Amino acid sequence: MGAAVGAFHSFVVFLELFALPASLLIGPMVAAIALALTVGKGKLRVPFWPLQFGQVLVGLMMARTITPDILGTMAKDAPLFLLFIFSVIAIATGLGWLLTRWQVLPGTTAVWGSSPGGASAMVIMSEAYGADARLVAFMQYLRVVFVAVGASVISRLWVAADGAEPPPLVLFPEIDWPAFAATMAFAAFCAYGVWRLRLQGGTIIVPLFLGALLQGMGLLKIELPMWLLAIAYALVGWSIGLRFTRSILKHVARALPRVSACIVLLMALCGCMAVALHVFAGIDPLTAYLATSPGGADSVAIIAASSDVDVPFVMAMQTGRFLVILMIGPMLARFIARRSGLAENPV
DSSP states (O other), X not given: OHHHHHHHHHHHXXXXXXXXXXXXXXXXXXXXXXXXXXXXXXXXXXXXXXXXXXXXXXXXXXXXXXXXXXXXXXXXXXXXXXXXXXHHHHHHHHHHHHHHHTTSSOTTHHHHHHOOSOHHHHHHHHHHTTXXXXXXXXXXXXXXXXXXXXXXXXXXXXXXXXXXXXXXOOSXXXXXHHHHXXXXXXXHHHHHHHHHHTOTTHHHHHHHHHHHHHHHTTSOOOOOOHHHHHHHXXXXXXXXXXXXXXXXXXXXXXXXXXXXXXXXXXXXXHHHHHHHHXXXXXXXXXXXXXXHXXXXXXXXXXXXXXXXXXHHHHHHHXXXXXXXXXXXXXXXXXXXXXXXXXXXXXX
């Protein structure tokens, strides 16, 4: 067990040194996979309530990004935003449908894995709607890595002369204690309410929408220090990783070439959409590329913050797409499963 904890810490540090987005979630997940295959033998699990609370914190973290500025930017250019948001979703869903038809991954797993929303939210929600969260995590975080590397390279080439660096990771920032206490009470209320009402995917949806609403009304300041988010990410990562088996890893290895090809194709098509956004809407190329990038909003936010781009526009596009996929994702997954004639059969 001590060796596993040491390996987890070393892996997270390695990912952070290379500024890899979602490292605080990917690290625990990979460490838990190693633990599940060597010590756990499929018997270890994260306790229910800590996991429930961790998932709610992820939802609140996303709610914190939905600010009045971003909503104002979305409202000002609503037709443009909707056109490109639904175009990216349509492309990603089409590729997910192809992977489903080719039976690369079981049932609706490929649809959830292809969804260009927040990776952690898609993984959590996919399980609530019957998909295999392990394979969804594999697809989502593989795409996050591909897109983050691609966007980082393009951003650095575009602004190579400015020498900007991503903001450092601060685990222990100063805390607004009254706001922190209110956030914890609200998180506990959401966790209990979702459990009591048995809401599918509620650990993400309820805190995200209620938290964003209360924040927008000035009734709640969402205070989430990075050390607390690191714990939440670790709980989610461990929950996914501890359920991996040797058969799942074999399936991942077989699916890797085709899933990677679909990710590269998705990135290329989104790049074409960025060109269209630049040509027809006059958006500068780098802003357009980051706005249409199919990665997670958190990783794109880090890259945008260190680049000379229109950050509110980028985040408005990313946030808008996430909210749309959050609302229509379950419906799309069920529709494609019915059309493909494939029920969910976890490996």
